[in-house]
Amino acid sequence: MLATLARNWWAVVLRGVCAILFGLAAFAWPGITLAVLILLWGAYALADGVLAVIWSFMSRGRDSFPWGVFLAGLAAIVAGAFAFLRPGLTAVALLYLVAAWAIVRGIFEIIAAVHLRKEIEHEWLLGLSGLASIVLGGLLLAWPGLGVLAVLWWIGAFAILFGVLTIALGFRLKKLRGRPATRGA
Numbered sequence: 001m002l003a004t005l006a007r008n009w010w011a012v013v014l015r016g017v018c019a020i021l022f023g024l025a026a027f028a029w030p031g032i033t034l035a036v037l038i039l040l041w042g043a044y045a046l047a048d049g050v051l052a053v054i055w056s057f058m059s060r061g062r063d064s065f066p067w068g069v070f071l072a073g074l075a076a077i078v079a080g081a082f083a084f085l086r087p088g089l090t091a092v093a094l095l096y097l098v099a100a101w102a103i104v105r106g107i108f109e110i111i112a113a114v115h116l117r118k119e120i121e122h123e124w125l126l127g128l129s130g131l132a133s134i135v136l137g138g139l140l141l142a143w144p145g146l147g148v149l150a151v152l153w154w155i156g157a158f159a160i161l162f163g164v165l166t167i168a169l170g171f172r173l174k175k176l177r178g179r180p181a182t183r184g185a
Contacts, residue, residue, distance in 0.1 A: 002119040002176065009173040016166030019159045026156030030149050033156075038090050042083025049076030091148045098155065099140035106133030122172050129165040132158055 005012065026033045052073025056066045083090040109130030116123040136158045140151055 002116065006173045006176040006179070009170045009177065012170035012173060013167050014170075016163040016168075016170060019163030019166060021163075023156040023159030023161075023163060026152050026159065030152050030156075034091060034148060034152050035087065038083055038087045038094065041094065042080045042087075042090070045076045045080030045083060047080075049073045049078075049080060052076060088148075092144065095140055095144055095148060095151055098151075099137045101137075102133045102140065102158070103137035106130040106135075106137065109133060120172065120176060122169070125165050125169040125172070129162050129169075132161050132165075 050073070052069050056070035056073060059066060107130065110127050111130075113123045113125075113127030113130060116126065136154060139154060144151070
């Protein structure tokens with residue numbers, strides 16, 4: 001894992017830069033950022049649903065009809081249409097989805113940091129970004145009534161912090177290119 005990360009250190013840095021840019025956009029244009037996120041998600045859900053329904057009909061002759069894929073596709077179409085028709089309610093639902101995503105992501109980042117502790121120094125950068133993810137998810141779940149725009153700013157702050165930590169990790173990985181996978185003193 002370390003060799004792959006060190007070889008692709010630039011991708012880790014680029015990921016951090018993208019996170020910082022997203023965070024800055026969330027602060028500069030919160031209303032636009034939220035509207036765009038909802039509409040992009042709605043468009044994705046619609047496309048995903050339509051493609052799932054088409055696929056289910058195209059594959060029906062080979063085996064039994066794939067009801068799971070078909071029903072999931074219909075649900076995605078309804079969810080996508082709902083995002084366009086009721087963007088405010090969609091924003092609240094997405095808030096809970098983002099909270100769950102942040103907590104799960106944070107847990108896996110901390111697990112990855114624990115595994116990397118034997119291979120690199122400063123693995124705490126990944127662990128700290130995982131902790132930041134968990135804290136963000138917890139805040140979103142604890143105070144959803146503060147408003148979706150405030151939550152968007154929390155997400156922006158998290159994105160900037162995550163971006164800075166990820167860039168720092170990327171440059172640490174750059175220094176490890178070509179080295180054996182052992183932890184230095």
